[in-house]
Amino acid sequence: MEDNLKRINKYLSEVGYCSRREADKLIEARRVTINGKVPEMGTKIAPDDIVEVDGKTISNNKERFVYLAFNKPVGIVCTTDTRVEKDNIIDYINYPKRIFPIGRLDKASEGLILLTDDGDIVNKILRASNNHEKEYIVTVDKPISQTFIERMANGVPILDRVTKKCEVRKLSSHEFKIILTQGLNRQIRRMCEYLDYEVITLKRVRIMNIKLDLPIGNYRELTKNEFQELNKLLEHSTKHYKSNKHNGGH
Template sequence: MERLQKYIASCGITSRRKAEELILNGHVKVNGVTINELGTKIDPDKDIVTVNDKRITEKNEFVYIKLNKPTGYITTVKDQFGRKTVLDLINVKERIYPIGRLDFNTSGLLLLTNDGELANKLMHPKYHIYKTYIADVRGQVSEESLQKLRTGVHIEDYKTSPAKAKLIELKDNKSTVQISIYEGKNRQVRKMMDAVGHPVLSLKRISFGEINLANLKSGEWAYLSNNEINFLKKG
């Protein structure tokens, strides 16, 4: 027996977290009966599961992609306002979706897959996978400000986990900072820099754990290598 949301994710429909939303919103049926409560278990060999009245089956082949996201694209599968999404940049037959997010004005490394179980794992902060960013910020960043980032800063109603932070360059009234975090809260790096008095002018993610952009130009994508896939799956 397998939890329904886990099965939906293993079919490559979406992440487990989004699968839970599909269930709660009444989009999932098991053997023709709508399920809208979490906790249901199914037998994948016997039960028929449909999402929006379309039968789903488990994926045996997964794809793993990295994209150098330009600014001006949103990190969703589709947008109700007709804005450009990261999927407009990738031409594959599989139904893929992003692992985590980069906001509209942030560029850089974004991973995409149809492996819902792995996506669910990678988005959980308990795995401590550091994402590294290069931020151009306003003002001259002091060692005191960097130390605050390293020990955690208060944002809204929470304190961030310790970050890795170092100064790359000072120029006039602008600084370039490298910052690594393993949390993934909405616009977190921007809010952290605001908290120490240095608003972000531009932001780019350059790595996700051991995976980096390599030679990918803005807007380009590539399949992950076996070594990169193994990194994501280990632990």
């Protein structure tokens, strides 16, 4: 039984409600209850205990929300408007609950996209989009030069600005890897176009700590470890974000 018990601050952190430090402040302010009673600092809870913050139940927070990783095929559109696009992501996945994509990935691109019904985490991820890493594998229409790699890495003028420095590595004659911490509209395609290269295929293989490990067209739930790590990264990055009105797909 003791194995199933966990400290209340750890529990609130694990379900993604707040950090342990913030949980301690809530407990100190007597805003947390366990089975209707105000706990002491360091109180441990069992799985069937009812935890509330300001009278709102937090128990089973993770079960209430869905967090999916999906390997989007080329041709599927990242919209929740099922009337407009017949090839939209929502109809394609056909999940039994109402979910929505976090950010977007262009129709012509494939790879990892996250979907959820948790509006809070969507806002956190989109607000932090200038801080978190997204990794792509790209093939282009002609051999990749060292100059191309260096210029892509150091910044290219698109959309009235110069792109942020990023990590770029050549994988083969026509293929490279790029890690962005920026979400400008069609950023990679525009960067390549500026340098007179055309993107043939573009696949996103990682968002922050979530890696693409699925066959194309398949989805899976995030693991508990992935979800916890994602929350830790967001907790850090939302304190340092800058708004980005050009946020878009690739």
